[in-house]
Amino acid sequence: MKPMWNNRNLRLLVLGQASSLxxxxxxxxxxxxxxxxxxxxxxxxxxxxxxxxxxTIVLSPFGGILADRGDRRRIxxxxxACAGLAVLLAALTLPLGHAxxxxxxxxxxxxxxxxxxxxxxQACVPQMLEGEDLVRxxxxxxxxxxxxxxxxxxxxxxxxxxxxxxxVLWGAAGCFLVTALLECFLQLPPPAPVEGLGVRxxxxxxxxxxxxxxxxxxxxxxxxxxxAALVSFFLAGILVVGFPFLVRTVLGLSATHxxxxxxxxxxAAVLGSLWVGLLAGRLRPxxxxxxxxxxxxxxxxVGLAFLLPLGTLGRYGVLVAGFCLCQFGCSFFSTYAxxxxxxxxxxxxxxxxxxCVYTISLCAQPLGQLVYGALFDRFAGQVFWVLLxxxxxxxxxxxxxxxxxxxxxxxxxxxx
Numbered sequence: 229m230k231p232m233w234n235n236r237n238l239r240l241l242v243l244g245q246a247s248s249l250x251x252x253x254x255x256x257x258x259x260x261x262x263x264x265x266x267x268x269x270x271x272x273x274x275x276x277x278x279x280x281x282x283x284t285i286v287l288s289p290f291g292g293i294l295a296d297r298g299d300r301r302r303i304x305x306x307x308x309a310c311a312g313l314a315v316l317l318a319a320l321t322l323p324l325g326h327a328x329x330x331x332x333x334x335x336x337x338x339x340x341x342x343x344x345x346x347x348x349x350q351a352c353v354p355q356m357l358e359g360e361d362l363v364r365x366x367x368x369x370x371x372x373x374x375x376x377x378x379x380x381x382x383x384x385x386x387x388x389x390x391x392x393x394x395x396v397l398w399g400a401a402g403c404f405l406v407t408a409l410l411e412c413f414l415q416l417p418p419p420a421p422v423e424g425l426g427v428r429x430x431x432x433x434x435x436x437x438x439x440x441x442x443x444x445x446x447x448x449x450x451x452x453x454x455x456a457a458l459v460s461f462f463l464a465g466i467l468v469v470g471f472p473f474l475v476r477t478v479l480g481l482s483a484t485h486x487x488x489x490x491x492x493x494x495x496a497a498v499l500g501s502l503w504v505g506l507l508a509g510r511l512r513p514x515x516x517x518x519x520x521x522x523x524x525x526x527x528x529x530v531g532l533a534f535l536l537p538l539g540t541l542g543r544y545g546v547l548v549a550g551f552c553l554c555q556f557g558c559s560f561f562s563t564y565a566x567x568x569x570x571x572x573x574x575x576x577x578x579x580x581x582x583x584c585v586y587t588i589s590l591c592a593q594p595l596g597q598l599v600y601g602a603l604f605d606r607f608a609g610q611v612f613w614v615l616l617x618x619x620x621x622x623x624x625x626x627x628x629x630x631x632x633x634x635x636x637x638x639x640x641x642x643x644x
Contacts (some may be wrong), residue, residue, distance in 0.1 A: 231577035237356050237414055242372055244410040248308060250383075251403025252338075255315065257384035257490065258396040259331055260472060262482050268330065270473040270608075274601025275330075277468060278594035282337035285594070289431045292438065295348040295379030296577070301414045303353075306343045308411065311338060319397035319405035323429065352416065356572050375498055385487025432643030438584055441577055448636040449569055452516075455629060456565065460519055461592035462618050463558060465600025466527070468593075470614070471551060473604050478611055479540050479547075484549040489548045496552035500559025506565070511564055517633040519561040521626025524619050526553035554572040 264273050294303060318334040352367060389398050442450040471493075475486045504511065531544035573581045600614070607613045 232424075235414065237352075238368075241349070241352060241356070242368060242411055243300050244304075244308075244407040245369065246372050246376060247298075247403045248407040248411065249373055250380055251315075251400035253376050254384040254387070254396060254403075255400035255591075257487070258388045258393055259335070261385070261388055261476075261486075261523055262470050263331065264329070264472060264476055266600065270469055270604040271598075271601040273463075273473070274469045274597040275553050276332060276335065278597045279332070281590060281594045282338055282595075283339040284343040284346075285590050287340060288347060288590070289438075289443060289584065291344035292347040292351075292581070295351045296345055296419045296555075298415075299354070302349050302361055302409045303348050304345060304414075305408045306407035307348075308342045308404050311341050311544060312401045312408065314338065314341075314399050315401040315404060316420065319394050319401065320396065321395055329486060344579075347388065350566070350570075352414075353485040368505070373497070373501075374561070377492065380490075380494075385483045389483055402554040419467075438451070438577060440579055441581060441586060446572060448632075449572065451632060452636070453584070455520075455625075455632075456561075457588050457590075457592040459523075459622065459625060460590070461596035462622055463523065463554070464593040465596040466615070466618055467551065467558075467604075469556065469597050469600045470604055470611075471547075473601075474611060478534075478608060479544055481540070481544060485544065488602035489544075490553075492548050492552050492621075493555045496555040497559040500556040502561045503560055504555075513568065513636045514633045515628070516561055516565060517626055519557045519626075520526055520629060521623055522624055523554050523557040523561075524622030524624075526550050527615060527619030527622065529611045531619055534610075534615065535612040578626060 235278070246412070260273070260277075263276050263644065268274060314334060318330055322330050349369075384396065435611070442453075471489070472486055475481050475489055479485075527550060528549055530550035533543045533550075538546065558643045602613045
């Protein structure tokens with residue numbers, strides 16, 4: 229681990245991501261609480277989240293092209309500075325009225341910026357590390373994300389309850405601007421010059437190259453991404469929409485209870501990514517299928533808790549424990565899957581392929597959030613009718629993918 233941490237660029241990237249994620253997660257937690265309290269509807273809450281994700285999905289492929297063709301340091305600095313300014317503008321305009329409109333616009337702007345930043349950050353890690361250090365480096369980045377998700381719900385709940393939404397916006401803007409400052413000191417190789425090509429030709433050439441790589445050269449990778457999209461359809465609806473709705477609306481608990489539960493999920497995410505780092509070199513693709521099946525199993529007791537007479541706090545305890553295990557499995561799956569994909573992707577295609585990873589894995593989430601928002605509203609008094617079938621379907625998906633991961637593992641071993 230020591231040589232990896234001697235990498236100055238990695239240290240700056242991790243510190244910058246920590247600041248950005250603290251601001252981002254605290255902001256989104258406070259915005260979610262505000263929207264849910266004002267609307268009181270899982271369906272409307274899901275609609276806000278889903279609409280905000282559409283720009284990320286549509287623009288991510290272009291973000292990957294920019295990550296491969298442009299100066300990654302300048303891209304990240306510009307995007308984080310713009311995010312900070314957008315949040316500052318929202319803080320200034322929110323007191324003037326039309327709060328839900330301002331929040332919706334802010335979520336869309338952050339989604340647009342995220343479409344370009346996420347592929348750029350993911351493309352930077354392979355530029356800094358290689359081999360097993362690449363797996364560990366991705367695990368570290370995932371751990372930073374998980375630690376941020378651990379601390380920020382509690383921080384967000386305390387700040388939101390104590391000072392309201394506007395001061396949270398000011399703090400989040402400061403975090404984005406600090407990140408932009410740290411990224412100014414990154415030292416990355418300049419991009420290869422593009423000669424004799426217009427913007428349209430570059431877009432056409434790069435989109436065709438990434439599509440050809442996934443469709444013809446690495447079809448197993450494409451199937452993995454489609455599988456991740458299928459699973460995220462169910463889990464995004466359950467975790468992103470269902471979890472706050474179950475805690476705040478169905479169980480009627482406070483924002484502090486929800487903040488504590490989200491922090492517990494953050495601990496589980498840290499442990500999941502840490503497990504990947506500890507097992508680097510011993511993990512195999514077949515473990516990805518097992519992780520999916522395990523996540524489905526962990527949802528079963530959550531559904532049963534709302535079927536049995538356990539009381540509010542008993543159901544809350546089972547809900548938090550079950551969702552923590554689900555978060556552990558999701559963190560393990562995503563961290564190892566990204567490292568496996570990066571390890572098989574040429575450096576010249578890294579940004580474009582990572583943008584495809586980001587786009588495909590996200591494409592089913594808005595639909596899943598809308599569907600589960602409607603389902604939780606419809607079965608608000610009998611939420612086990614949503615939770616138990618979802619658990620069984622995810623378990624079945626995990627079992628059905630066993631053969632695919634065994635074949636992909638065999639292909640990977642043969643190529644080595």
